[in-house]
Amino acid sequence: ILNVEQSPQSLHVQEGDSTNFTCSFPSSNFYALHWYRWETAKSPEALFVMTLNGDEKKKGQISATLNTKEGYSYLYIKGSQPEDSATYLCAPTSSGGYNKLIFGAGTRLAVHP
Amino acid sequence: DGGITQSPKYLFRKEGQNVTLSCEQNLNHDAMYWYRQDPGQGLRLIYYSQIVNDFQKGDIAEGYSVSREKKESFPLTVTSAQKNPTAFYLCASSITGTDEKLFFGSGTQLSVL
16 A cells, blocks of 8 residues: 655745645555645635646646656645635556546645735 | 546444445446444455456455446445444446456444444
């Protein structure tokens, strides 16, 4: 079973600040890395699915990078807004023929006006 | 609108009782999943199904059972053998494939009376 670590556990920033979090995972048998955003009282929503080493993806002011050789991914938010407040989950999958995601405990972001 | 519906939102279980959590999707997805969340932990996989009439145990299947008689439905039964059932339960679905994003329901909070 993969051991997935996310840091920091929680983060408080002011509106307009840029921020980033880390997802670390064992690099052996890696296949894909998922990022999800989970707002309070809502369902988790997919942000990115990344598979290639060096991959970078962007959605609005949110971007992510992937390093499969060393086993980490960074999620960046540029110019945080209060609506970015959520828990951000990462989940790698290993090669094995099915979509078995191993979730980290998440980074809880609070953006204050 | 397409999506995943979980019911009920809150559920209470008495000692020795089996309870069933409902999960229905109209996304035409072949794969469906059940996850459990405990405070401070990542989502943990209970059961998953890649096709109708077939399902596999996840990492924490003991004390749970599922069925997949229809593509749209994947109910989870929490049996009396599950000694610590209090948790938040999330159902998800996806297109079959190891890099396909998950779509989540809004969850069921199960508590023991």
